[in-house]
Structures are given as structure tokens and as C-alpha cells.
Amino acid sequence: MDGGGRFARSLTPRQTPAGKRTGAATGGNQRGTRGREPSRPTAPATDERTRLFDRAVIGGRRFFVGLSASRALSCGAGTWLTLALFAATGVYGLERGGHMPATVEAMRDMGDAAANLAGFRIANVNLAGQNHVTPGDILATAGVKPTSSLLFLDAEGARMRLEELAWIKRATVQKLYPDRLDIQIVEREGFALWQKDGKINVIARDGTVIAPYSDDPRYIRLPVVVGDGAQTNVVEIVEALSLVPGVRDKVRAAIRVADRRWTLKMRNGIDVRLPETGLADALEQLALLDQQKSLLSRDITIVDLRLPDRVSVRLSDAAYEARQAELKAQAKAKKGSNT
Template identity: 80%
Template sequence: MSRPAARARSARPGRTRFVDRAIIGGRRFFVGLSASRVVNRGAGIWLVALLFAATGIYGLERGGHMPAAIETARDVADTGANLVGFRIANVNLNGQSHVSPGEILATAGVKPTSSLPFFDAEGARQRLEQLAWIKRATVQKLYPDRLDIQVVEREGFALWQKDGKINVIARDGTIIAPYSDDPRYIRLPIVVGEGAQSHAVEIVDALSLVPGVRDQVRAAIRVADRRWTLKMGNGIDVRLPERGLDDALQQLAVLDRDKQLLSRDVTIIDLRLPDRVTVRLSDAAYEARQADLKAQAKARKGSST
């Protein structure tokens, strides 16, 4: 075959299109391969960066510097957010009485540089509810610059005395604060002893049903964490049963109403047995009782002769 014929055959349109497609396909393959190399190179850079970041985080964690690093990162983020108008400019507090506004803000983590987008509302709520006085808290972010904090405080329910220390406790037995001369605490009932704080609600509620007895009680003493003994204002001890507390107090109220039992010269009133009431006289009353019995016996003897 002659060279001109070969050139002619190579110049046919179909052949030219095939070569062009081959060339185009070759270029595409090359570009794709180049892109994959670029991607692989970029992935390698990211892997190295992640390795360095992980190493840095591990070093901070091992060295105990992680909290400081997180705080620094948060400060940087707050600065950026503040520049575009998201600084916390208004904090609305509601419901606090015993806890000061400064303590609430400090516990929640609100600072002059805090920004709303990077403020952890849920974390603030959890920290606030760890305060003894605060039973429940709600923290709400209102964009662009307002924070609402509402708290529900616990109420003083009783005074708990143990080992010479007196604390104000809530209804559930939570220690709220040490006792002080605050007028709100003066009339709170007093419970004494190990476990008394956890069971205070049962004796306080039971006494509320017999106000005539309740008003004479100085303190309720928890005995072996099983039952109560009432220390009355005049020094009488009233021993209550482990079970049937309400019935025993109702019986005491009737005896005091009908026979003025709590005004007698006695030291102990024992109500632990359901079918009887045992009373122990004071020493003076016992001696007087013995003298009276002797006088009666002597009188009977004289009359018989």
C-alpha cells in the first residue's frame, strides 16, 4: 500500500473522530488522575493536621490544661460573637429570694464577655440546680442579647439537729443552710438525731393533725432511726410507737384534753403499746404519792381499831 493511500485512509472522517475521542478520553483520564492526586495530597494534609490536633488534645488532657484550653477557645468565640452584636447585655432573673443575683450569675457562668450563641444554657441549668436552695431552674436564650433565668427555691420545712449542729432542711430532707437567727426559721419544728432529716415529714405532718399537742412539743427525737420520742416544753418525754403514729397522737390528744395528762407531774408517757398507756412520775411526784399512800394506809389502820 502506498503512503498516499495510507494518508488518505487516515484522513477519513470516521477515523478522525475516533482519534479525537481517544485524545479527549486520554485528557479526561489525566485530569481525573491529577485530581485524585490532589485529593490524596489534601487528605494527607488533613490527616497530618488531625494527628497533630489529637496529639495536642492528648497532651492538654494529660497535663491537666484542657479546661483552660476550652475556656480560652470559648473566650475567642465569644469575642467574635460580641463583635457582631450577640453579647449578653440583659439578664432577667426571677424567683430568687435566698440566693443572691451574683451567686446565680456566677454559678450559671455568665460573664461580662459572654455571648449568647456560645452560652451553654443546659449546663447553666444543671449547675444552678446543684445549689442547695434551688429546687428547679430554667435558662432561656432570647436573641440577640437577652438571657432569662428563672428559679424555684426550696422552702425551709424543719430544723435538723445532729452532733450539736442545726441546719435548715427542706421537706425532702435536703440540707438548705446552717441555722441562723432569720425570723423565717424561728418557728420551724425541730427534729433531732440520725435519720431525722429523712423522716421529718412524717412526724411534722402527723403533729399537724393534733395542734393541741403540737404546740407543746419542743423537739421530735429520732430513736434508732425507727420511731420518735417527743420532748415536750415542760420536760415530759412522750414515747411514740414505730407503727400507728397517728393513732397514738390522737390518743395523747384525748388524754390531755380529758385528764390534762401533759400538765401532770410526770416524766415519761409511754404510748408504744397499743392497748395501754404507761406513765412514770417525777421523783417529787413519786415521793408525794408514796407519802399519800402511807397516810391512807395509816388512816385505814386507825379506823379499823
């Protein structure tokens, strides 16, 4: 009881084992409650763990709302991922099946058709600079077809493909809208013939193989170089021989030896062995000996210029035998004169 003779009502109702409330909540003692509304059951007192649980529930409700939005986003992302997976699978299948080039070509044709309807069909192609390469080869390499449109033509790609051709040193591809294409090329010039492994090719000044040798009149008078490394050192020997035209006109081929020096094969079968260094000086010496003593017209097989202080000559077998017979005759005549 409190000081006023009233029973103190518990703020926390008790529960019976059957789960029924007792005390003030069940009306067991109504004294002091007349005229008043029945008290509502108060919420059970909560401890720290209960409060934490409530906050967790609230947090869970908030997370549930966020999860619903995330699911909506995830559904959209999942759709795009699925489409991307199917697209990647299709591309992989086309690549594995070898159908990718045909598919890309078909898509390009569709784009060209649409662009052509819009007035971008290539109607005029101006070619300049070609000599050895045919116009058909140029257009095919550049990817220009009767159905091609100027809008979807890759000018840079066409230029790069053209410069991959052996004869073309430099190319320029320019699109002039709406329907004109200009292609200008600079061709390589045949500088020499390079023989290796029984095959002869026309090479440019930088050693690039341009084309196999043919009976084209433009190739007949080109100098011939032979062996490994001859193509990359061709300028050295050709320019050195150009300074001694009397020797150059008698040379059949220049042979690269061990990629270190040259041996000249003359038209009459003489081999001229040149040094590793001082090539120009050795050729000038050879030209002087031929002019003064007709060295390259004699019955010899080898002229060795590898030593700077001497010139060695090897006679042919017939010349050697004739020389030996001459020496014997001279020795015999000398012996007879002494007796």
C-alpha cells in the same frame, strides 16, 4: 532433511556452552534461506512454570501501580495521623498539667469576643423567682459574665448547674436573640430543722438539706427533727402534729428512734413515746388526755403510747418520792383507824 531436500530448521535455537546460538540462528547452514530475510530469533518455548512467572510479573506490575497510589494515600493519612497524635499528646499534657480548664476558658473567651463583635453580647438578664439565692450567685452558677455572648451560652448546661444549688428546685433558662437572657427559678421552702451529730440544717419537704441553720427569723418557728432517718420521714411527723395543734405547740423536737418510730421531746422535759404504726390515733389520744386530765402538765417524765390498749406514765423522782410518802401516810392512817 524434509521431503524437498531442505534441512529442517529448528524452531528452538540451540545454545553452545558459551551461550552462542548455533544452527539456523547463526547462519551455519544458509541453504534454503537465500533471498529471504534472516529469521528473527523466536522466543524460547515456555513451560507452565514460566507462564505462571510471567503472570506473576504482570500482576506484580499492576500491584506496583496500585502500591504507588496507596503510598500517596498513606502519606496523606500518615500526615493526619501524625497531627492527631500531636493533638492528643497536647491535650494529654494540658490535662496532666492541670491547664485544660484554663485552655477551654480561653477558647470560650475568644468565641465570645467574636460573637460580641457580631452583636450577640448579653445586654439584658431578667431574673425571676429568687428569694434566698442572690442574683450574683445565679449569674455565676449559670456562667454569665460581662463578656459572655448569647451565641455561645449553653442554656441547658446553665439550667442543670442552677438546679444543683440546694435552694433551687427548678430552673428555666431561655435565650432571646440577639442580646437578652431570661432566667426563672423556683426555690425550695424551708420545711423543718434537722439536727444530727450536733449540727442543725434547714431541710426541704423532701429532706434535701438546703442550708445550715442561722438566726434568720424564717427558721425560728420551723419544727425540729433529730436523728438518722428523721429528714426522710419529716413529712409524716409534721403533718400528724398539725392535726393536734394543742400538742404540737408543746413539742420541742421529734426524735427518730432506730429509724422506726418517733419520740416527742416536750418543752417541759416530758418524753412521749409514740408507736411505729397508728401515729395519728396515738396523738389524738394524747391530745384528749391532756385536755381532760392535763397529762402533759403533770410531774412526770415519760408517757408511753406504744401499746394500743393502755397508756403508761413514769413519774419524776420528786413526784415518785412524794407519791411514796403519800402512800405510807395513807397506810399508817388506815392502820391507826383499824386499831
